[in-house]
Amino acid sequence: MKMNENTTRGLVIKCSDYGESDKIVTFISRDLGKIRGIAKGARRSLKRFGGCLEQFSLVDMVVRPRDGLSLLLEGKVIRNYKKIKADIDKIFYGTYLLDLTNSLVGDGHDDNMKDIFHLLLSALETLEECEYDEGCLREYEVRILSKVGYMPSFLNCISCGKEVEPYRNRISTMDMNIGFSSSKGGVFCELCEKRVDDRLEFISFGTLKTLEAATHKKVSFTRHALLESGKIIPPFISHRLGKRLKSLDFLERVKGI
Ligand SMILES: [Zn+2]
16 A cells, blocks of 8 residues: 555445546545545446445445545445345435435544444444334434534523423423424523524423433334424424435435334
């Protein structure tokens, strides 16, 4: 290996043809962060890259890092997620996972990148080997949000910082729910809630606790918690990204979630 060349393990998250014979590939690497690179002549010669330039592949890649587009010199497949690629539901889930990760994670490297690589790796392993469901998806969303520093405030009022509790001065149980603002990125306590002019979704305390816990441990979502989480997490992400991901639309249409 020459100077300025690194071998790193990574997960391919996006891949497109470029010009006559090249490919442009984005991957989340374990050691070098998020890399966008060009694989010259990749479509003519399969020898240097084998099947490693497609989504849902764990690869070892030899890279010459550069600002902008890095050069991808050769690579080999370490794990090919065959069960994902063979199952249309898994493809929809997986495409959203990759798309979300690509949209939230900036180019280059920072201290959290190794964690993000392992988080995505473990999500793809689960998708490959297990029944995947909406709960797994919500868990991935809150974990990646917390890794990139966009974690919503589920249990503390984003206006005054106070720990929230079910609104007590209300009449019905439904009314005890706590107001969450997707645009502000968190909940409001009963007092501050009165002064908010944002659109709020009213969510039960139990669901908020589940979402908070999901950032660091395996939780099981009740049907009710899934229903409520679906009302706040995707809108919050869309707000952060400034757009709604098409892969989420597809997933919702196919899975009805
Ligand atoms: Zn408050």
